[in-house]
Each structure stands twice: as C-alpha cells, then as structure tokens.
Amino acid sequence: MVTLTIDGKQVKVEEGTTILKAAEKLGIKIPTFCFHEKLQPVGACRMCLVEVEKMGKLQVACATCVSEGMVVRTDTPQVRTARRGVLEFLLLNHPLDCPVCDKGGECELQNQVFKYGSDKGRYAEQKRRFIADPKSKYDDLALGPQIIRNMNRCILCRKCVRFITEIAGETDLGTFGRGSRTEINALPDIPVDNPYSGNVVEICPVGALTSKSFRYRIRVWETEPSASICPLCGDGCNITVWSKDQKIYRITSRRNDLIDEGFLCDRGRFGFEFVNHPDRLKQPLVKKDKEFLSADWDEAIKLVASRFEAIKRRSGADSLAGVGSPKLTNEENYLFQKFFRVVVETNNIDHRVDSKHPLPDPNFKAKNHIFGMTNSISQIEKAKLSFVLGCDLQKEHPIITLRVIKSTRSGNALIVANPQRTTLSKFAQDELIYQRGTELVLLNSIAKVIIQEKLFDADKTTLSADQMDRLQENVQAFESGEVSQVTGIDPEKIKKIAQTLAKAESVMILSGKEIIGHAENTKIIDLLQDLLGLTGHQNKDNCGVNLLWEHCNSQGALDCGLLPERLPGRIHLSDGVFRKGVEKIWNAKVKEEPGLDFDQMLKSALQGKIKAMYIAGADPVSTSPDGNLVKEALKKLEFLVVQDTFLTETAKLADVILPGVSFAEKEGTFTNVEGRIQKLKKAFEPLANSKEDWQIICLLAQAWGYDFDYTSPAQIFKELVKVSPIYAKASWEDLDKMENK
Numbered sequence: 236m237v238t239l240t241i242d243g244k245q246v247k248v249e250e251g252t253t254i255l256k257a258a259e260k261l262g263i264k265i266p267t268f269c270f271h272e273k274l275q276p277v278g279a280c281r282m283c284l285v286e287v288e289k290m291g292k293l294q295v296a297c298a299t300c301v302s303e304g305m306v307v308r309t310d311t312p313q314v315r316t317a318r319r320g321v322l323e324f325l326l327l328n329h330p331l332d333c334p335v336c337d338k339g340g341e342c343e344l345q346n347q348v349f350k351y352g353s354d355k356g357r358y359a360e361q362k363r364r365f366i367a368d369p370k371s372k373y374d375d376l377a378l379g380p381q382i383i384r385n386m387n388r389c390i391l392c393r394k395c396v397r398f399i400t401e402i403a404g405e406t407d408l409g410t411f412g413r414g415s416r417t418e419i420n421a422l423p424d425i426p427v428d429n430p431y432s433g434n435v436v437e438i439c440p441v442g443a444l445t446s447k448s449f450r451y452r453i454r455v456w457e458t459e460p461s462a463s464i465c466p467l468c469g470d471g472c473n474i475t476v477w478s479k480d481q482k483i484y485r486i487t488s489r490r491n492d493l494i495d496e497g498f499l500c501d502r503g504r505f506g507f508e509f510v511n512h513p514d515r516l517k518q519p520l521v522k523k524d525k526e527f528l529s530a531d532w533d534e535a536i537k538l539v540a541s542r543f544e545a546i547k548r549r550s551g552a553d554s555l556a557g558v559g560s561p562k563l564t565n566e567e568n569y570l571f572q573k574f575f576r577v578v579v580e581t582n583n584i585d586h587r588v589d590s591k592h593p594l595p596d597p598n599f600k601a602k603n604h605i606f607g608m609t610n611s612i613s614q615i616e617k618a619k620l621s622f623v624l625g626c627d628l629q630k631e632h633p634i635i636t637l638r639v640i641k642s643t644r645s646g647n648a649l650i651v652a653n654p655q656r657t658t659l660s661k662f663a664q665d666e667l668i669y670q671r672g673t674e675l676v677l678l679n680s681i682a683k684v685i686i687q688e689k690l691f692d693a694d695k696t697t698l699s700a701d702q703m704d705r706l707q708e709n710v711q712a713f714e715s716g717e718v719s720q721v722t723g724i725d726p727e728k729i730k731k732i733a734q735t736l737a738k739a740e741s742v743m744i745l746s747g748k749e750i751i752g753h754a755e756n757t758k759i760i761d762l763l764q765d766l767l768g769l770t771g772h773q774n775k776d777n778c779g780v781n782l783l784w785e786h787c788n789s790q791g792a793l794d795c796g797l798l799p800e801r802l803p804g805r806i807h808l809s810d811g812v813f814r815k816g817v818e819k820i821w822n823a824k825v826k827e828e829p830g831l832d833f834d835q836m837l838k839s840a841l842q843g844k845i846k847a848m849y850i851a852g853a854d855p856v857s858t859s860p861d862g863n864l865v866k867e868a869l870k871k872l873e874f875l876v877v878q879d880t881f882l883t884e885t886a887k888l889a890d891v892i893l894p895g896v897s898f899a900e901k902e903g904t905f906t907n908v909e910g911r912i913q914k915l916k917k918a919f920e921p922l923a924n925s926k927e928d929w930q931i932i933c934l935l936a937q938a939w940g941y942d943f944d945y946t947s948p949a950q951i952f953k954e955l956v957k958v959s960p961i962y963a964k965a966s967w968e969d970l971d972k973m974e975n976k
C-alpha cells in the first residue's frame with residue numbers, strides 16, 4: 236500500500252493506483268475528457284493536470300501512478316489556469332451550436348467550460364470546418380446505420396476509437412489525418428455497424444457522435460429517465476429508459492459492473508421502437524363472425540371466464556392449458572402458473588415454445604447446473620480457457636461476448652465450436668465447424684483422446700470410479716476415422732483440442748441455443764460435466780458448464796414454475812412435503828400428476844382433448860420450429876385467448892385478445908442468465924386501454940370467483956419469495972439497493 240496526500244488529506248491506496256483514482260477515494264473529482272473507467276488511460280486531453288510536489292511540470296492525474304509520500308494539489312491557481320487553457324484551445328474550433336446539439340444539457344465540454352472555463356474568448360478567426368457535404372450547411376456525416384458524426388464538435392479524446400478497438404475488438408472506426416485536420420472516421424466504404432456501435436454515442440463527451448434514432452427529436456431535459464432492464468436477451472443489461480408522453484426516445488446504459496460494465500449492444504440500445512409502434516394493441520378484442528371487434532375489459536374478461544368455466548365443467552380441468560412466456564416478468568409468470576394450478580386446477584402449463592429445453596432428473600439438486608449458469612458473467616474473463624460450444628454467442632448474448640473478448644485480450648484462450656462460422660471465431664485460437672447434431676460424437680472423441688493419451692491427472696480428476704468406468708466404456712465406440720467422417724473434424728484437430736482442454740488451468744464452457752434445442756441436450760451437458768470432471772476442472776474456481784438461456788426471463792420462467800411438472804423453485808410436483816407447503820400458502824390443492832408440456836398440448840389439441848388455451852406473451856405460430864403444426868392445433872381449439880402487445884400470428888387465431896403491455900409500462904423483475912434477479916421500473920403508464928399482464932390475470936381469476944386480490948408486483952414477489960426456495964433470500968426492497976452496483 237502507498238500513502239499520499241491530496242489537497243491536504245491523507246489517503247492509502249494500492250501500489251499502481253493513479254492519482255485520479257486515489258483522489259476519487261477521497262471524494263475529490265478531477266475533471267477529464269479522455270479518461271474512461273474501462274479503457275486504457277492515454278492522458279491525451281490534459282484536462283486532469285494536477286500539481287505534484289517535487290515534479291517540475293503539472294502531471295496528468297489519469298496516467299500518473301501514486302508513490303509513497305507523494306503530495307498532490309488538484310485545485311491551485313496554476314492548475315486552474317491550465318484547465319482554462321485546455322478549454323480555450325478546445326473552444327478554438329468547437330462550434331457554439333449547443334442550442335441544436337443533441338448532447339446539450341449533458342455535454343462534458345459545456346459542463347467543464349461552465350465550471351472551469353474563461354468568460355472571454357480571444358480567438359476571433361474563422362473556425363475550422365469539416366465539410367461533410369458542400370451543398371449543405373450541416374456537417375453531419377453518416378458513419379453507419381445509426382452513427383452520425385459532426386467532426387466540428389470533436390475534441391479528439393479518441394474514446395470512441397479506443398472503445399471500438401479495445402472493448403468491441405472491431406476495426407471499423409479510426410483516426411485519420413494529422414494536426415488540426417485529424418478526424419474520426421469510418422474506413423473507406425466500410426460502415427460502422429458492429430454490434431456495439433451505439434456505445435460510441437454514449438461515450439463521446441460532446442455531440443460529435445449522435446444516433447440517428449435520437450438526433451434532433453427532443454431535448455434531453457424534456458425526457459424522464461427510468462431505471463429498467465433490457466428485455467431483448469438473457470444477459471440482463473441495466474438500462475435507463477428516456478421517455479416523454481408515453482414514448483421512448485432513447486435507451487442508455489445504467490452501468491452494472493457485474494453484468495454490462497456500462498456497455499449495451501445495438502439491439503438493446505436501438506431496439507425499443509416496438510414500444511412506440513402505432514400497431515400496438517390498445518383495447519381488448521373479441522372475435523365475432525371471424526372479425527375482431529373492440530370490447531371493454533368487463534365484457535372480455537367475463538366472456539373468457541365463462542367460456543373457460545363452461546369447458547372445465549363439461550370436459551374437465553385438464554382440457555384447458557396455459558402457455559406463458561420467458562419475456563414476461565417473474566411476478567406475471569408466477570401468477571400465471573398459480574392461476575392454472577389453483578383456479579383452472581390443471582398442471583398443463585409451459586413456456587418452452589421455441590425449442591425443447593433440457594430438464595434434469597427429479598433429483599434436480601444433484602444436477603442443478605443444467606438449469607443455467609454455473610459461473611457468473613463477471614467470472615467469464617477469469618477463465619484461462621473459454622470453450623464456446625453450440626452457441627452463436629455474439630448474436631445470442633452480445634454483452635457476455637464482450638467478456639469473452641476481454642478474456643482473450645488479457646491472453647486467455649478461446650475455442651469456438653459450432654455448426655457454422657460465427658463472428659466470435661475471429662477471436663478464437665481454435666475453431667471447430669462440425670456437422671450439425673454431432674456434438675455427442677465430437678465430445679466423446681475428445682474424451683477418448685484425453686483418456687487414451689493419459690492427458691489427465693488421476694489425482695485431480697473428480698470422477699468417481701464408476702463414472703470413470705462408464706466414460707471409458709462409452710468412448711470406446713468412437714473410432715477416430717469414423718468420428719472424422721461424421722463430424723467433419725480432422726482427428727489431429729480433435730487431438731489438439733483435447734490437449735488444450737486437458738492442460739488449461741481453468742476451463743469455462745458456454746453453450747447456447749444449439750445445445751438447448753438439441754434432441755440429446757441432457758446427454759451433451761452431462762458429458763461436458765464429465766469432461767470437466769475428468770480433467771480436474773469441476774468445482775474449481777472459474778470453471779464450469781454454463782447453459783445460456785435466450786430470453787430476458789427464460790431463467791425466471793423456469794424458477795417460477797412455468798413447467799408442467801415443477802412448482803416455483805423448480806421443485807418437482809412429486810415432492811409431497813414441498814407441494815403441501817405450497818398448498819398451505821395458496822390455500823388450495825395442487826394436483827400431483829404432471830401436466831402436458833407444449834408439444835403434448837399441441838398433440839392433445841389435435842386429438843380434440845385440449846379444448847381451450849390461454850397464451851400470454853408468446854407467439855408460437857411465428858417462433859416455434861413447426862409453426863404450421865401449432866397453427867393447425869390452435870385452430871382445433873374451441874376457445875383460444877391470447878394476451879399480447881401486437882396482433883401476432885398466434886393472436887390472429889384467438890377468440891379473445893387481451894392487450895398486455897411492454898417492459899416500459901410495467902414494474903416487476905427479470906432473472907438473467909446467471910440467475911440474478913433484477914427490477915424494472917415503469918417508465919410510463921400502460922398505453923390507452925391496455926393493462927399490465929399481472930392485472931389481467933387477477934381480473935380473470937376474480938371473474939371466476941377467486942380472490943386474486945394482488946395490488947402490486949411487489950406483493951406478488953413477496954409471495955413468490957415465500958413459495959420458492961431459490962428466491963428465499965431475495966427482497967423487493969433490497970433489489971432497489973442493488974441498482975448501480
């Protein structure tokens with residue numbers, strides 16, 4: 236540790252800490268432009284100059300490390316003069332177009348000139364101008380589909396270029412020219428459209444980089460910020476939604492170092508337009524003579540309740556089925572499955588309409604890992620070897636991808652194995668492109684090489700003698716020539732991968748959609764576990780098998796019991812003690828027999844056994860691998876209710892459509908891929924006559940004579956915590972405290 240004095244106050248920090256960070260520890264803010272927490276310091280803007288005793292010149296605080304006994308002054312006349320000088324230089328060419336600049340109101344240059352700048356300018360000459368289009372008086376230049384540059388405003392901090400190269404690992408933005416003609420630009424004929432391009436808009440301290448979707452539409456201070464969670468993948472990035480009059484104008488990062496480190500992908504940042512779309516459903520619709528007619532809530536709810544009740548009376552509770560969604564909140568999904576188990580009295584509930592997810596044995600505690608991630612997102616960068624198998628990581632999990640890129644940047648290895656080339660491949664030291672569906676053959680042959688060539692340390696393996704015998708026996712069948720023919724992978728390559736896996740200090744496996752949707756998904760995951768066990772990488776720091784669920788609340792839907800055989804907490808219905816406990820809290824009986832999963836529901840509907848369905852937040856006709864079959868089955872139903880925000884292909888088949896709301900209009904929680912429960916807050920009230928999904932479920936239950944008298948998602952969450960052992964330690968109030976950690 237090093238002790239130093241800053242502005243008369245002593246502080247102790249670790250060796251290697253910069254003056255800027257040490258000052259921050261004392262609550263002293265040193266102004267910066269080019270510094271960014273997650274980028275290498277470059278000391279380019281000179282705004283953070285400070286006085287250091289015994290050093291002749293002023294020093295840059297962002298790039299000067301502390302030393303024992305150092306005495307620093309951050310606010311002396313000399314420092315203030317230097318800051319004023321830096322600002323005067325920056326303003327020589329900076330246009331005074333703040334009244335029309337998107338950054339106005341949150342511009343670092345504006346703020347620092349206000350605080351440290353001079354009230355007089357001495358430069359009377361013509362300002363330099365970068366002309367984007369000689370015919371236009373505006374100098375806006377589109378660098379990519381979203382990114383617009385106005386070079387006149389640029390202060391050359393280079394944070395944008397450094398982000399693109401250091402964090403995103405891309406090369407589509409660079410610095411060109413020299414001296415006062417230096418400019419930030421895209422490469423000739425290559426647009427800036429990497430999956431993280433929008434971050435440069437947020438990172439740019441001035442209005443030099445703006446986004447097409449926000450530019451010139453509204454002043455920043457007219458919009459209201461609201462804390463939320465991105466709903467567009469399972470990573471769970473923390474976002475701020477900026478809205479006015481029930482319209483989202485932009486989304487920015489609400490930095491959470493455990494997940495996103497302050498970055499968003501472009502899908503999350505710019506993909507909000509669906510919320511503002513004019514085709515949003517705003518009123519309940521009831522089908523009469525094949526036409527949808529507007530109805531009021533009372534009429535629609537009474538109709539649904541009476542039809543459901545009549546079908547139940549006539550054909551039994553198990554002739555009804557419910558499909559929830561991994562895009563609804565935990566509270567909504569919890570309530571949805573409770574509605575079916577308590578009100579309808581059936582376990583015919585599911586949410587897995589896109590593919591069939593693996594489920595563990597009823598003895599799930601021993602195999603808990605296959606429900607999600609073993610490791611946390613922030614641990615990924617610590618593994619010495621990341622092995623991405625069956626997952627187009629950048630498409631499926633863009634922010635997790637940044638962790639993997641970060642890991643490779645610090646010298647860790649990456650192997651990518653997929654049925655096709657993916658964008659992550661360029662960061663990998665080895666890439667396997669195998670025949671789709673041959674993962675088991677590939678993994679068995681890797682295990683065989685490790686065993687045959689004795690690449691594992693018998694003292695470190697965590698496999699029991701039985702497991703070892705079974706594995707040895709299983710792998711015998713995989714003869715290298717045949718394996719190569721089946722998988723398309725050269726035996727030498729398999730040998731190399733086996734050696735890399737066996738000798739790595741730590742191995743983290745990341746698998747996604749390809750494995751989740753695989754017919755033998757459970758076997759693959761078990762084999763991956765065995766591979767880690769064999770090589771001594773099981774239950775070790777920064778090692779594990781991680782199954783990355785796709786949607787924003789896939790994990791939560793499982794946790795909340797949106798499954799035909801499991802109650803909230805993912806506990807099997809056959810666990811009598813647990814079931815009785817739930818019945819006590821619900822004050823209702825729960826059937827012990829598992830219900831039908833989505834595939835079985837379809838078959839049953841085609842046979843005329845399932846007569847009514849309630850689908851909330853899902854569009855299986857569009858997203859299921861066999862949409863035509865779904866359509867055919869749904870058409871056979873006597874009565875279909877769809878709750879959604881748009882007239883989806885599934886909704887078109889409904890008898891009644893109940894308008895739910897988007898993530899921006901609701902409060903609740905999502906559980907991300909790593910099992911982190913996070914709260915989203917309402918940015919604005921539900922559009923027109925739509926309602927929050929939990930309220931609709933309550934109305935339906937009440938119309939059926941049940942006291943679902945919940946008044947808020949907080950109340951539902953508190954009940955979920957009581958019911959589900961997985962969420963037992965969570966508290967609604969603590970979720971607020973966890974923000975911006």
Ligand code: SF4
Pocket residue numbers: 388389390391392393394395396419438439440441443444
């Ligand atoms: S465009 Fe913005 S972030 Fe990039 S160098 Fe210029 S001021 Fe810095």
Ligand code: SF4
Pocket residue numbers: 465466467468469470471472499500501502503504632633634635
């Ligand atoms: S990575 Fe996923 S959660 Fe994060 S911003 Fe992108 S889509 Fe949203």
